[in-house]
Amino acid sequence: MGTVRVRCRLFARYAEVTGEEVVEVTVPAPATVADVVRQLRAQVAQGHHLPEHPLVARNREHALPRDAVADGDELALLPPLAGG
Amino acid sequence: MGTSSRYCRRSPGARRVTFVSRGPIAIEDLVAHVASPVRGATAIFLGTVRAAPEDGAVSSIQYSGYEEMLEDELGRIVTEVETRWPGVAVAARHRLGDVPLGQASIAVAVGAGHRTDALDACRWVVEEAKRRLPVWKREIFRDGTTAWRDNADGRSPGEPVTLE
Numbered sequence: 001m002g003t004v005r006v007r008c009r010l011f012a013r014y015a016e017v018t019g020e021e022v023v024e025v026t027v028p029a030p031a032t033v034a035d036v037v038r039q040l041r042a043q044v045a046q047g048h049h050l051p052e053h054p055l056v057a058r059n060r061e062h063a064l065p066r067d068a069v070a071d072g073d074e075l076a077l078l079p080p081l082a083g084g
Numbered sequence: 085m086g087t088s089s090r091y092c093r094r095s096p097g098a099r100r101v102t103f104v105s106r107g108p109i110a111i112e113d114l115v116a117h118v119a120s121p122v123r124g125a126t127a128i129f130l131g132t133v134r135a136a137p138e139d140g141a142v143s144s145i146q147y148s149g150y151e152e153m154l155e156d157e158l159g160r161i162v163t164e165v166e167t168r169w170p171g172v173a174v175a176a177r178h179r180l181g182d183v184p185l186g187q188a189s190i191a192v193a194v195g196a197g198h199r200t201d202a203l204d205a206c207r208w209v210v211e212e213a214k215r216r217l218p219v220w221k222r223e224i225f226r227d228g229t230t231a232w233r234d235n236a237d238g239r240s241p242g243e244p245v246t247l248e
Contacts, residue, residue, distance in 0.1 A: 012222075057150070062216065076153065083214055084131045
């Protein structure tokens, strides 16, 4: 039973509130998006200000909390979208 | 085989052109890209920075984004619209950085054989862009203060994230 190392990225107000833009998170395998978000919230300063169920993108595509993550994935937490 | 109908795509022998603009969007370039003798209709949408009374003294909006995903996602939207409306040509750009009042933050041009397809496809691209693109905006007020602003129609935490 190994671990999964994920590169988490934070943007806009999420980066502002935590003071972080990139955070490496390691969780036990197998792991889901929700597992990584839970660990990230516990790991970073002010992580409790991040929503428990944020919008997320895995490897640059919108993802669901139940989606599996693999070692080396990039997971982005997306604040409410405001394009256009 | 004709030239690609997609703006900002890597095609054989062509340099990659980005969906993202760091300066004013050249609308005429987008229009020229979708123009064709077989397309009788061109629909253009420009989303511009405005100062609505309820927004207070906004002087500009600062757009930031997850740029790598923005490129990919806008590319996926263009691919999807070309599948839904075969034969249309789409050109789209989103601007990042500080955008002054009155200037466009997003521009979409769609060329089609007839107006219905051009208008419908253009609207679809704009709605999907607002719903899916990883872009955030911070309003800059004349007094120097700032505030994050969400789209009323953008996706937010807690919303279903299922995509079509």
